Amino acid sequence: MSTELFPFYLAATVALVSTLLAVTRYNPTHALIYFIISLLATAVIFFLLGAPFAAVLEIMIYAGAIVVLFLFVVMMLNLGSRGDELEHQWLKPKMWVMPSVLCLILFFELVYVLSGPSHPITGTAVSPKEVGIQLFGPYVLAVEIASMLLLAGLVGAYHLGRRYLSDARGQS
Amino acid sequence: MPDEVFIYVIVFGTLLGTLTFAAVLVWFERRLLGLWQDRLGPNRVGPFGIGLALADILKLLTKEDWIPPFADRIVFIFAPTAVLIAMFMGFTVIPWAPGVQIVDLNIGLLFFLGMTSLAVYSVLLGGLASHNKYSLLGALRAGAQMVSYEVFMGLSLMGVVMLAGSFSLVDIVNAQQDLWFVVSQPLGFFVFLIAGIAESHRLPFDLPEAEHELVAGFHTEYSGMKFGMFMLGEYLGVILISSIMATVFFGGWLGPDFLPPFFWLAIKIFTLICFFVLLRAAIPRPRFDQLMSLGWKIMLPLTLANLLVTGGIVLLTGYQP
Numbered sequence: 001m002s003t004e005l006f007p008f009y010l011a012a013t014v015a016l017v018s019t020l021l022a023v024t025r026y027n028p029t030h031a032l033i034y035f036i037i038s039l040l041a042t043a044v045i046f047f048l049l050g051a052p053f054a055a056v057l058e059i060m061i062y063a064g065a066i067v068v069l070f071l072f073v074v075m076m077l078n079l080g081s082r083g084d085e086l087e088h089q090w091l092k093p094k095m096w097v098m099p100s101v102l103c104l105i106l107f108f109e110l111v112y113v114l115s116g117p118s119h120p121i122t123g124t125a126v127s128p129k130e131v132g133i134q135l136f137g138p139y140v141l142a143v144e145i146a147s148m149l150l151l152a153g154l155v156g157a158y159h160l161g162r163r164y165l166s167d168a169r170g171q172s
Numbered sequence: 173m174p175d176e177v178f179i180y181v182i183v184f185g186t187l188l189g190t191l192t193f194a195a196v197l198v199w200f201e202r203r204l205l206g207l208w209q210d211r212l213g214p215n216r217v218g219p220f221g222i223g224l225a226l227a228d229i230l231k232l233l234t235k236e237d238w239i240p241p242f243a244d245r246i247v248f249i250f251a252p253t254a255v256l257i258a259m260f261m262g263f264t265v266i267p268w269a270p271g272v273q274i275v276d277l278n279i280g281l282l283f284f285l286g287m288t289s290l291a292v293y294s295v296l297l298g299g300l301a302s303h304n305k306y307s308l309l310g311a312l313r314a315g316a317q318m319v320s321y322e323v324f325m326g327l328s329l330m331g332v333v334m335l336a337g338s339f340s341l342v343d344i345v346n347a348q349q350d351l352w353f354v355v356s357q358p359l360g361f362f363v364f365l366i367a368g369i370a371e372s373h374r375l376p377f378d379l380p381e382a383e384h385e386l387v388a389g390f391h392t393e394y395s396g397m398k399f400g401m402f403m404l405g406e407y408l409g410v411i412l413i414s415s416i417m418a419t420v421f422f423g424g425w426l427g428p429d430f431l432p433p434f435f436w437l438a439i440k441i442f443t444l445i446c447f448f449v450l451l452r453a454a455i456p457r458p459r460f461d462q463l464m465s466l467g468w469k470i471m472l473p474l475t476l477a478n479l480l481v482t483g484g485i486v487l488l489t490g491y492q493p
Contacts, residue, residue, distance in 0.1 A: 029247060029300055036293065056282040060326075064289025065319055071296050072315050075308060127278055128339055 008048050015041035026087040028074045032067060039063040050125040182274055186263050194407040199225040201449050208453040229400070237396030240302065247301035252398045255294035255405030262287040262412045267342050269425045269433040280341040281333065284416055285326050288371055292318045294405065295373070299390035310381055310389030313460060317370055317377065320467045325367035327475040331360040331482040332420055335491070345424035354421040359478040361421045363471050368417065370463070372409035375452040377463060414444035 015038050022034035039062045046055035077083070135143055199214060199222060206213020217223030239248055265280040267273040277283050292315060299311020333339055335356060336347035344353075354361045370377040381389030391402045418424060418440035427436030458466070485491070 027244075029244065029297070033247065033250075033297070052277065052279045053282070056279050056286050059286035060282065060289055064286060064292065064322070068289075068292055068296065068315055068319050071293075071300070072312070075296075075300055075312055075315075125278075128282075129337075 008045065011041045011044040011048065014038075015045065024091075026084045026091070028083065028087075029071070032071055032074065035070075036063050036067050039067065052125060053128045053131045179274070182268075182272055186266075186268070186274060187260065190260070190263055190408060190411055191404075193411060194404055195225050195229060196222070197407045197410070197445070198228055198403070201452075204446065204449045205453050208450060232397055232400035235396040237398060240304075240393050242303045243393060244301040244303065247297050248393075249398070251294050251298035251301060252394065252401035252405070253294075254297065255291050256401055256408070258287045258291040258294070259405055259408040259412055261290075263415070265341055266412075266415050266419060267345060267424060268437060270342075272434065273342070276340060276342050279339045281329055281339045281344070281420070284412075285322070285329075288325070288409075288412075289318075289322050291405070291409065292322075294402070295390050298394065298402070302390075302393040304393050306387045306392045307390050310386050310392070314373060314390055317373065317460075317463060320464060321367040321370040321471075324363050324467065324471045324475050325371055327472075327479060328360045328363035328367060329420060331357045331478050334479075334482050334486055337492075341419050341424070344420055345426060348423040348426060352421065352423045357421070357478070357482070359474060360482075361417075363475050363478070364417065364421070366466075366471065368413040369448070369451065370467070372406060372413055374406065374410060374448065376455040376457050378457065410445060410448055411441070414441045414448065417444055 018034045018038040018041060022031045022038055025031035025034060039058060043055040043058040043063070046052075046058060202224075203213040203215070203221065213221070214224045215221040217227050239245060262284050264274040265277055265283050267276070295314040295318070296311050299307040299309075299314070302308070332344060332353045335353065336344040338344065338347075347353075373381070378389075381391065386392070391399055394402060415437075418437055422440045422444075423436075424440075425433035425437045427433070431439075
């Protein structure tokens with residue numbers, strides 16, 4: 001192992017271990033903290049592969065906004081230690097059989113793909129400007145579709161909030 | 173190798189400089205508040221009362237550091253450290269003077285936004301791990317407030333990015349040779365200022381710790397140095413937001429030649445911090461729903477209109493940064 005690749009393997013190990021811990025924790029808060037660490041490790045990998053823009057978006061959007069909302073839901077549910085016990089009952093050893101089999105299939109597929117012709121990493125850093133030109137050039141259709149999906153989500157959220165408000169007013 | 177020594181000097185200079193400044197700011201803010209509210213403020217310990225900063229640190233270090241038995245121990249200890257790490261990481265991209273910077277990332281501004289968004293966790297986890305209803309309510313408020321205001325904070329900076337043509341803070345400063353961005357992007361500056369106060373949850377937007385309704389909000393159960401770390405994180409946040417504001421909107425280190433570049437930046441940061449303190453002295457705290465509707469109903473449309481107009485002008489005039 002050359003010293004050049006050392007940061008990559010370190011980040012990859014952190015990502016794998018923290019993801020594994022995120023899946024196996026009974027306490028949802030601890031699971032989410034491990035999930036954040038896993039996302040940060042993935043961001044480091046993106047950075048090392050020459051995609052700093054993707055790395056920062058991973059931190060800002062996934063770690064900084066989406067997981068915050070997950071944590072928000074956990075807070076409102078007020079699970080406490082009772083939730084941990086329930087989780088303990090639900091996650092029986094035989095629950096792990098199917099996910100393990102599926103993961104094994106994916107693992108063999110990955111080994112098969114990697115044993116084929118090599119895909120060297122060119123190591124050129126992609127600047128935010130190039131990402132923008134690509135997004136609004138060849139991939140403009142994908143951007144438009146994603147924006148429509150987001151708009152639908154926005155309208156849906158507005159609708160849910162609206163109904164709740166009028167109900168509350170009716171009761172008072 | 174002088175280059176390698178130089179980078180260590182910058183790293184430790186930034187670390188110790190911001191830390192010392194944050195500690196002194198605790199005293200300075202109270203003194204300035206006193207001045208503006210027509211009273212003396214702390215003036216007993218040492219000249220002008222500056223010894224108060226040291227006395228405060230000594231007090232916090234020697235106090236009993238109590239972890240409640242009902243709290244989630246590991247998360248409870250981790251939470252106050254998270255804010256310090258995120259804030260110190262945010263300082264890495266700030267150019268103190270030409271060539272004096274820890275790292276010049278081509279995504280510098282986005283890196284700053286990412287680090288401030290990670291700082292939310294310290295408040296959220298601190299409140300959640302305390303297992304106290306006031307802490308939980310404070311953390312909920314902080315989460316909603318910071319996630320909402322992050323949106324406008326990021327968007328308000330994009331007009332500047334459009335005019336400078338780069339996310340790098342050095343390029344942004346160099347693009348302000350002729351005109352500060354506060355003149356060409358007044359709306360962007362206004363929104364960033366308000367979002368910055370909300371993001372560092374300072375008065376008048378300190379609803380997560382509103383003491384008249386939530387005891388002390390998310391840090392109700394914290395004592396000793398862990399409380400000190402939350403406090404330090406808040407002051408570091410003020411310095412960080414002021415530094416970014418000075419760099420992005422007020423020309424950073426640029427200024428007439430009779431003072432070295434770093435002094436110009438320091439003067440701008442210092443003035444902005446004084447303005448933050450003045451806001452605290454002058455404006456009452458809004459209700460939480462008022463805060464949220466101000467954000468989503470006024471700030472968001474304003475930033476989007478600002479982006480649209482800036483983008484339109486850049487497109488029409490064929491402006492090349």
